[in-house]
Amino acid sequence: IDAFVAVGGGSSMDTAKAINVLTSNGGNIMDYEGIGNVPKPVYPLIAIPTTAGTSSEITNVAALVDTKSVRKYVVIDNKIVADKVIADPEFTRTVPAGVTAATGLDAITHAVESYISNEATYLTKYNSLRGLQIFYENLPKVYENGNDMDAREKMMLGCIVVGFGFSNANLGLVHAIAHTLSAHFGLAHGVANACVLPYVTAFNAEKCPNEMIEMAKAINLPLTGDEEKDKFALANELGRMVKEMGIRPLHEQGREHKITEADFDIIATDALKEGPLHFNPRQDVTKETIIEILKKAF
Ligand SMILES: [Zn+2]
Known part of the structure; x- marks a missing residue:
């Protein structure tokens, strides 16, 4: 793997951030809950948003749901910010x-x-x-x-x-x-x-x-x-x-x-x-x- 490309809305981009963390850091994504808990660097990430709303393409946040305890939680770390963003409205035309x-x-x-x-x-x-x-x-x-x-x-x-x-x-x-x-x-x-x-x-x-x-x-x-x-x-x-x-x-x-x-x-x-x-x-x-x-x- 050279890099990750996240294409989609907030959930897709957040999922890509989470997979990126797991690929280079291992373990369970809940191990990294909170602020600044991702120890190792992650792969480069290119974010291509297909909705205009979440701002996930520029944030250091991945919002996730723990389906067992039924709660939403976040992994916040500057390491998971996208390296490049392609913000092209053409991707939102058919939304x-x-x-x-x-x-x-x-x-x-x-x-x-x-x-x-x-x-x-x-x-x-x-x-x-x-x-x-x-x-x-x-x-x-x-x-x-x-x-x-x-x-x-x-x-x-x-x-x-x-x-x-x-x-x-x-x-x-x-x-x-x-x-x-x-x-x-x-x-x-x-x-x-x-x-x-x-x-x-x-x-x-x-x-x-x-x-x-x-x-x-x-x-x-x-x-x-x-x-x-x-x-x-x-x-x-x-x-x-x-x-x-x-x-x-x-x-x-x-x-x-x-x-x-x-x-x-x-x-x-x-x-x-x-x-x-x-x-x-x-x-x-x-x-x-x-x-x-x-x-x-x-
Ligand atoms: Zn929101």
Whole structure:
């Protein structure tokens, strides 16, 4: 083997990163869970994304699912970053509207969560905000017309812009809940994020109204000048967008098992153990908070 070539969406690229680690380091991939636990160098990796959303082509993360303990976990190491990226929008031309919407809404989630993250800096916020603008403007165009290659190109590059933001500032409560929904019910990552994004954004707006208004202004949402109302403008708009993009509410999701309200307890319990939660602006997240959010998303 001279090198690995990863062609596909986030899961394909993350799988290639994991196989690359195992080929040169041996053992079980769970041995490398966490940050900086890959001891030996890995083979060169060329990433060719076929969706615009995950930013896996530029991140040092491989997100994986442990099917035994039913949880999502990550291997984070600078050694696993792709050496070359071919970001050609032509590879996304035939992506169906539903997948375009889900992956694009994942990128919007990355932008919003990293912008308000505890770890956000001037530099990461610049990338997050610009990424939000690019996706907000171009995702609806591509959803309507998959052959709009100008908009597809902007999304492909926007994915890298926002990737610079969130891979340094990290994510938050949306991803904590989404990882759990994907691990338990097989929901696609972008769909799981989109289901809870508007409600978590409204929840976080109480802590960071200024940032919420900055994001709303950046995408030209109409504002009233009343902070109490304007801090929810982004959350409301995201709710509208998610609906318009055909993302069905939580009770209509689920691959093998339908999600019911009886599942909320275990989802909330597991989401509280998720790493991204450490970076959420509101740290007063309890099991009840998450159950409330799930009820709204249901
Ligand atoms: Zn994501």
